Amino acid sequence: xxxxxxxxxxxxxxxxxxxxxxxxxxxxxxxxxxxxxxxxxxxxxxxxxxxxxxxxxxxxxxxxxxxxxxxxxxxxxxxxxxxxxxxxxxxxxxxxxxxxxxxxxxxxxxxxxxxxxxxxxxxxxxxxxxxxxxxxxxxxxxxxxxxxxxxxxxxxxxxxxxxxxxxxxxxxxxxxxxxxxxxxxxxxxxxxxxxxxxxxxxxxxxxxxxxxx
Numbered sequence: 001x002x003x004x005x006x007x008x009x010x011x012x013x014x015x016x017x018x019x020x021x022x023x024x025x026x027x028x029x030x031x032x033x034x035x036x037x038x039x040x041x042x043x044x045x046x047x048x049x050x051x052x053x054x055x056x057x058x059x060x061x062x063x064x065x066x067x068x069x070x071x072x073x074x075x076x077x078x079x080x081x082x083x084x085x086x087x088x089x090x091x092x093x094x095x096x097x098x099x100x101x102x103x104x105x106x107x108x109x110x111x112x113x114x115x116x117x118x119x120x121x122x123x124x125x126x127x128x129x130x131x132x133x134x135x136x137x138x139x140x141x142x143x144x145x146x147x148x149x150x151x152x153x154x155x156x157x158x159x160x161x162x163x164x165x166x167x168x169x170x171x172x173x174x175x176x177x178x179x180x181x182x183x184x185x186x187x188x189x190x191x192x193x194x195x196x197x198x199x200x201x202x203x204x205x206x207x208x209x210x211x212x213x
Contacts, residue, residue, distance in 0.1 A: 019048050021048065021126065021127070022048045022050045022126065022127065023047075023048055024045060024046070024048070025045070025046055025048075026043050026044070026045050026046070027043060027044055027045075027046055028041055028042070028043035029041065029042050029043070050125075050126075050127060050128055050129045051127060051128050051129070052128070052129045052131055053079065053082050053119055053128050053129075053131055054076075054077070054078040054131075055075065055076075055077055055086070055117050055119060055131055055132065055133040056075070056078075056133065057072075057073040057074070057076075057117070057133060057134075058073040058074040058075075058076070059073040059135060060135055061135060061136045061137075061138070062115075062135055062136070062137050062138070063137075063138050063139075063140065064107055064137060064138070064139045064140070065139070065140050065141075065142055066107055066109060066110055066139055066140070066141055066142045066212045066213075067107075067142040067212070068142070070107055072105050072115065072135070072137070075117050077119070082119060082128065085119055086103075086117050086118065086119050087103060087117075087118050087120070088100045088105070088115065088116060088118070089115075089116050089118065090105070090113050090114065090115055090116070091114040091116070091134075092111075092113040095108055096108055096109050096111060097109055097110070097111035097112065097113040097137070097139055098113040098115065098137055098139065100115075105137070107139055109139065109211060109212050110139050110140060110141040110211065110212060111138075111139055112136060112137065112138050112139070113136075113137050114134045114135070114136055114137070115134055115135055115136075115137050116132050116133070116134040117132060117134070118130070118132040119131050119132065120132075141211070141212055141213050142212060142213050143213065144168060144169060144170065144173055144208045144210070144213040145168070145169045146166055146168040146169070146175065146206055146208060147166070147167055148163070148164040148165070148166055148206065149164040149165040149166075149167070150164040153194070153204075155185070155194060155196045156196060157196045157197065157198060157199065158196065158197075159195075159196065160193050160194065160195045161193070161194050161195075162191075162192065162193055162194075163177065163187065163192035163193070163194055163204055163206070166192070166206050168208065173208050173209075173210050173213065174208070174209045174210050175192070175206045175207065175208060175209060176189050176190070176206070176207050176209035177189050177190075177191075177204060177205065177206055177207075178204070178205050178207070179194075179202055179203075179204055179205075180202050180204075180205065181200070181202045181203075182197075183197065183198065184196070184197055184198055184199075184200040184201075184202040185197055185202045185204070187204050192204075192206070
């Protein structure tokens with residue numbers, strides 16, 4: 001007896017067929033005949049599809065804080081030999097939350113983004129289909145600190161006066177000012193200049209006006 005097939009697609013030994021490459025082949029078994037039986041053949045067509053790799057992140061979601069070091073979920077690829085072919089991208093096309101630089105996640109601001117791992121092989125790999133997976137990254141704003149140089153200030157009705165200097169950490173953050181009682185004093189929200197309107201005590205508050213904090 002003999003078996004015929006396309007050796008580019010599979011191999012066979014001792015009746016065992018081993019698939020070696022995607023494709024289509026016709027497998028034919030031939031019996032040469034014997035003293036008792038006439039010879040004959042039988043065949044079937046075998047189609048071998050490309051394999052689909054498996055990409056899995058260790059976590060489906062991840063959290064980060066703006067300005068802090070970030071290490072994302074671990075990616076597992078089966079088969080392992082394809083790990084070096086993986087590329088990453090973010091669905092944050094504007095780049096407000098997270099971007100990919102040199103296959104690494106770079107945090108740009110607070111918000112939510114999907115981080116994708118992609119194995120795009122369908123057009124240039126003989127054995128595997130392309131596949132991708134993702135996890136959802138949520139970035140929280142960082143915590144800033146700020147303080148006035150002085151805790152109190154005196155002024156005269158109708159005469160504008162500058163608020164005490166404000167120090168922020170990190171430095172040079174944009175600050176927005178507000179008054180607790182605008183019937184007593186108003187404050188320019190950008191410059192911090194206070195204009196007293198009548199006698200009394202009022203609280204002037206400085207708040208960080210930055211989307212990252």
